[in-house]
Structure formats: structure tokens, C-alpha cells
Amino acid sequence: MDNKQKIIPNLWFDGNAEEAALYYLSIFRDGKLINTTYYPMTEAEGLADFQKDLAGKILTVEFEILNTRFIGINADSEFKFNESVSFMIPCKDQAEIDYYWDSLIAEGGEESVCGWLKDKYGLSWQVCPANWDDVLSKKPDAFRKMMGMKKFIIADF
Template identity: 65%
Template sequence: MQKITPNLWFNGNALEAVTYYLSVFNDGKILQTNYYPLNEQEGLPDFNKAYSGKILSIEFEILKMHFIAINANGPFLFNESVSFMIPCKNQTEIDYYWNALTANGGAESFCGWLKDKYGISWQICPENWNELSKKPNAFNKLTQMKKIIIDAF
């Protein structure tokens, strides 16, 4: 069992985001959904009263990894200081994840990095990167790419 679970803070659109990830990762599934208490119940802070009875968090799994999507407002945004790496078997798999995660508002970065439409950073890499990185000029070639092209090494 996974001992560390990433909690991803979405600003009021956790269900939309989880639905999106389940469409990209065909092995994905929702494990559990939790809801904010109703207004009349004690303990709901004033800043979250607008969420009364709505989704608080969604536990989900993609690529056999457990995540929690938190549904709340706040100043928190994703940035490149945290990313998720997807080791891919071949170029077809790299192309699939690259295209799916940059579609509809995602953005290419460099060296196999991208941001999806929610701002989460991903590294889409060949699973044999250690082997490829030992080829002549591999690092220089990598720094010239956005999406990694395996045959370029």
C-alpha cells in the first residue's frame, strides 16, 4: 500500500478535474467522495459556508497511485516545484499522454515537462531514460525538445 498520498487543492472544481483525469488515465477510478457538513451543523468555518453539502474531497486512483482532490477556495495554485512523472513504454504512449494532458488549455514546457489545464506539472518520459541518457549528446538533445522524441537519441 502507498504510504504517501498527494493531496491536490482545486479551487471549487475538484469533480471536474477528477473526471478529466479519469478520462486521460483509462485505469482510473473514484474510491470515495466526502462532503462538507450542512450549514446548520456545527463546525463549518465561515469561509466555507458556500460549500455546505457540496463535495469536500474525492479520493481517486490513476496508474495505481492514490490521490485526494480537495475542493476549496483559496490562494493556492499549482506550480512546477512539484510534478508527476509518467514513465512511458514507447513513443506512442509518450504521444498519448502529451497530447491528452496539453489539450484544452494545457501547455508544453521543455525536456518532457508540461502543465495540464489545471496547472499540474507532468514529466512524460521514456521508461528507459537511464539508458537513453548515456548516449552521446543525450542531455543536449533533451534540452532542445519539448515533447521527448525517443528516436532523436
């Protein structure tokens, strides 16, 4: 059976896909750079007239973090990330929550509510306990408490 990931998120960056990939690899310690592709150099290789200023520059950067492959696309500022898509990081304990939260809001990221944040590129993340379903089902006031938090503090549930 093929164990290859069947869906690979493609992330649209404003010309800084390589920088973003290296940023994520510095946070997610198990990560790795998989592949980098480049815009064609000439029209004969497929370069369009409107892309001439991109000839030979990085087109995509494929990387893997937490056993999930992503492709960062070097594009422009036409599209921005928003909260309608986020990536959840289930954490084993408070130390792991603190690590990912602090790392992802550093350098210009933004805290939100209920364990959500945006990193410095505007990508949304949910940093939460791995046993979140148990917490919600066994503690009647957990949802109310969660709604009042930014970063989750496990001891406060």
C-alpha cells in the same frame, strides 16, 4: 505486509476537484474514483461560519491513476500549482508518450521543455521514456538533445 500506498498527494483545486478527477480518469484508462466527501451541512456537524456557502458541497475527491491515489481538495484560488512539483509518467514507447502528451496539453494545457508540460489545471507532468536512465547513460549527447525538446521524440535520441 500492508501494500497500501503510504504517501497520498493532496491536490488543491479552485472549487473544481471533481471536474479535475473526472478529467484525469478520462485520460488514465486504468483509473478509478475511490471516494467523495462533502462539507458538513450544519454547525453541529462541524461547519464553520465562514464555510456556510459550502454546506453539502464536495470537499474531497479521492481517485487512483497508474496505481497512485490522489486526493483533490475543493478549496479556493489562494494556492496555485507550479513546476516545483510534477508527476512523472514513464512511457514504454513513443505512442504512449504521444498519447499522454497530447491528452494532457489538450483543452488549455501548455508545453514546456524536456518532456514537461502543464495540464489545463496547471498541474505539472513529465512525460518521458521508461528507460530514460539507459538513454542518458548510453548516449553521450542525449542530455543536450533532451534540452532542445519539448515533447520527447525517442527516435531523435
